[in-house]
Amino acid sequence: MKVSLLPVLPHKAAIFTPRLIVFNETFAPLIRKGAQRGREKPLAILWHEGIAGRDAEDVAATFWQYLKENRDKREITIYADNCAGQQKSWVFATVLLTYIQQEDNATQKITVKYLESGHTAMSADAAHQVIQKKMAKAQLCDYQDFVSVVEDSGNRVRTMKADDFFEFEDGISRRKLTLLGKEGMRPHLRDVRALQVRRGDDRLFVKACHTAKSWRGFQLLKATYNHSEPPKQRTTPRGVNKQKIDKLCQYLLPLMPHHKRPFWLQLQKEHARTVRDLAQ
Known part of the structure; x- marks a missing residue:
């Protein structure tokens, strides 16, 4: 995942004013060392803090979207970094166990391999580097400017909306984990180097x-958790902290062209007074 701030303006005020956090979860095809990028473009899944946050269930929704994009593939292997708790959590494991049992895909096996410490170079890093270079030369006033830069950097883009996120649950039974711990067999996420789920099998x-x-x-799901049911979609966006969006509009809006101000004014109108500022 790559985190950026908007707007990107050549003004001192843009440095000292709280800005909108935007997220880019990139799924890039493997590239061997020394080889050139193939025909398949990386998939960049984008959203901003007004739509959703970056908790485990939020990031898991991007994996759900990526898997749906590849619904016809029978086996999927994903290489993920080993430092993000969102990609190595019981919520994430529950999401994989749920997706593999859905009837709207043909996938039979999903494997997630976590990179070892000290070997964290990924194909997605190359895609992010190109985006950063283009951002450094551009003036990005609103979210659409950011989306355009990511597209112009040679990526397929999927912009997430509120109903693309789900109320994912942690379906793992702590009682089962405790019993396994007493027998010295409990799986600890910090020690896991690879996860796999299989269609027709509720084990992790x-x-x-x-x-x-x-x-x-390991059979770890709660007895009450039904992994064959699709997750519940969200209906409303997260919203931006009122104090933050008010400051942004006060100090930065006058520095933008008039036709790029509606995005920010709409966010201000849809503010969430009590939502936490993700930058704090």
């Missing part, structure tokens, strides 16, 4: 080492 398969030949399967 894990590896503590990438070179391990076999997977360990």
Whole structure:
């Protein structure tokens, strides 16, 4: 994931004024060292803090979207960084176990491999680098400017709306984890190097080492959790903290062209007085 701030303006006031946080979760095809990028473009899934945050369920929604984009593939392998709790949580594991059982995809197996510490270079990093170079040369007044830069950087873009996010649950039973712990068999997420889910199987398969030949399967779902049911969609956007969007509009709006101000005025109109500012 890459986090950026909007607007990007050549004015001192833009540095000292709280700005809108925008997110880019990029899914890039593997590129071997020394090889050139293939025909398949990276998929950049974009949203901003007025739509959703960056909690585990928010990031999991982007993985859900990516999996839907690849619904015809029978096996999917994702390489993920090992430093983000959003991609290594029981909520995320629950989402994978739920998606693989849905009838609207043909996927039979999903594997997530976490990069080892010290080997964190990813194909997505190259895509983010190109975007950053273009952003450094551009003046980005609103969200559409940001979307355009990401598209012009050679990416496929999917902009998320409020109803693209879900009220994902943590369906993992703590009682089952405790019982496994007493037997010395409890899987700890910090030790997991790979996760796998399989259609028709409600177990979560894990590896503590990438070179391990076999997977360990654990039945961890709560008895009351029905992973065959699709998750509940959200109906309203998160909204931006009122104090933050008021300051942004007061100090930065006069520095923008008139035709790029409606985006910010709409955010100000739809502010959320009590929502937390993600920058704090």
